[in-house]
Amino acid sequence: MFRHLAEAATVPVVAHLDHGRSLEDCRAALDAGFTSVMFDGSALPLQQNIDLTAAVVALAKAAGASCEGEIGFVGYASGAASDGTDPAEAARFAAETGVEAMAISIGNLHLQEHEGQGLDLARLAAIEALTTVPLVIHGGSGVPATQRLQLASTSRIAKVNIGTELRMAFGTALRAALARDPDRFDRISILKETEAPVTEAARAVIRGLGASGRA
Numbered sequence: 001m002f003r004h005l006a007e008a009a010t011v012p013v014v015a016h017l018d019h020g021r022s023l024e025d026c027r028a029a030l031d032a033g034f035t036s037v038m039f040d041g042s043a044l045p046l047q048q049n050i051d052l053t054a055a056v057v058a059l060a061k062a063a064g065a066s067c068e069g070e071i072g073f074v075g076y077a078s079g080a081a082s083d084g085t086d087p088a089e090a091a092r093f094a095a096e097t098g099v100e101a102m103a104i105s106i107g108n109l110h111l112q113e114h115e116g117q118g119l120d121l122a123r124l125a126a127i128e129a130l131t132t133v134p135l136v137i138h139g140g141s142g143v144p145a146t147q148r149l150q151l152a153s154t155s156r157i158a159k160v161n162i163g164t165e166l167r168m169a170f171g172t173a174l175r176a177a178l179a180r181d182p183d184r185f186d187r188i189s190i191l192k193e194t195e196a197p198v199t200e201a202a203r204a205v206i207r208g209l210g211a212s213g214r215a
């Protein structure tokens with residue numbers, strides 16, 4: 001289903017596995033037709049993260065797919081704390097794994113429902129000074145809109161993961177659809193009313209990154 005939608009898109013897209021926890025996860029995704037995988041070894045000791053990520057990069061390359069890795073640990077709102085990316089480690093990770101994209105931890109946090117304090121620009125600059133690999137920000141929902149727009153054009157951040165914001169739009173629309181008519185039961189008619197609000201929210205996110213019309 002995912003590949004079918006991707007192939008019908010009018011802009012270049014990847015069918016991406018987010019947070020693959022093992023080589024086997026990533027292999028299964030590639031076998032199933034994903035065109036991009038993330039291997040998340042960020043909780044592992046550095047050398048182990050490098051070795052496993054390099055193995056996934058080789059696997060992805062052989063399948064004609066791209067691979068994203070993570071260095072430093074991006075924590076979770078009301079969950080595990082972050083471990084900020086060390087610029088020298090990031091440079092070594094990029095050079096020794098050959099990843100196409102590198103997720104970094106610079107004040108970003110997964111599952112934030114409101115704008116946070118913003119990203120640590122000094123740490124970002126220090127990372128960018130040591131490596132040229134395109135960077136990824138997980139936890140994009142918590143990054144202030146003005147900073148998103150600014151960094152999209154002035155930094156090497158090339159991918160911003162935004163999920164919470166869209167899931168909130170979905171949840172709000174679903175609740176409203178149910179509240180409007182207590183007798184309603186048909187899932188198709190209920191879910192249909194979430195489509196336009198989520199589409200609009202996604203459009204706003206894309207425009208907010210200055211990415212609209214840049215295909």
Ligand SMILES: [Zn+2]
Nearest residue numbers: 019110138139
């Ligand atoms: Zn993530």
